[in-house]
Amino acid sequence: MPRILLVRHGEVDGAQLDAEGWWGPARDFSPLSAVGIQQAKEVGQKLRDSGATRIISSPLTRALQTAAVIAAETHLPLTAVEFDLREWLPDATLSWRTAEAVAAVSDFHLHNGEWPPGETRTWEPQSSVRRRATQALQRQSALNNTPFIAVSHSMLIESLTGDLGIEHCGVRELDQLPVADTGTILLPKPAA
DSSP, X not given: OOOEEEEEOOOXXXXXXXXXXXXXXXGGGOOBOHHHHHHHHHHHHHTTTSOOOOEEEOSSHHHHHHHHHHHHHHTOOEEEEOGGGOOOOSOXXXXXXXXXXXXXXXXXXXXXXXXXXXXXXXXXXXXXXXXXXHHHHHHHHHHOOSOEEEEXXXXXXXXXXXXXXXXXXXXXXXXXXXXXXXXXXXXXXXXX
């Protein structure tokens, strides 16, 4: 497996979406803030000599914008958008509000990222995040066995590394993928 540099996206500016009342997955349209753009430039400069040959990204705006800034700084191509590198789902009905998402994060951490035995939750278990992320990184590794940068999200990086509290534009290195969990990946369900 090639060396993979996992990068969390930069700080987000949600002011316009807040003003317009957007919520749930629509929040994923939020661009980077000025600070987030600077964070992406700085990490891009640090990654110039990383040995990476390409960049892949989550499809969400904050990750794609971070990947584009890193690509400009490193002169590396952004070669793929991987849907399975998307953010953790705080509510599989795709109908959450900010307070509900914050509560889901607390419940997620209270239960170490997994549903309690015999119970279900609306949030995506960590094993589902790890499984889909591992599959995406395996697909990219099979296409080209050279080191690459993968721009994604805190919960996804946490699921692969065990590191908690990944800072904006924080970098974590993988030289091997975790053993993929078995079972299904949690997919969105229509709201009842």
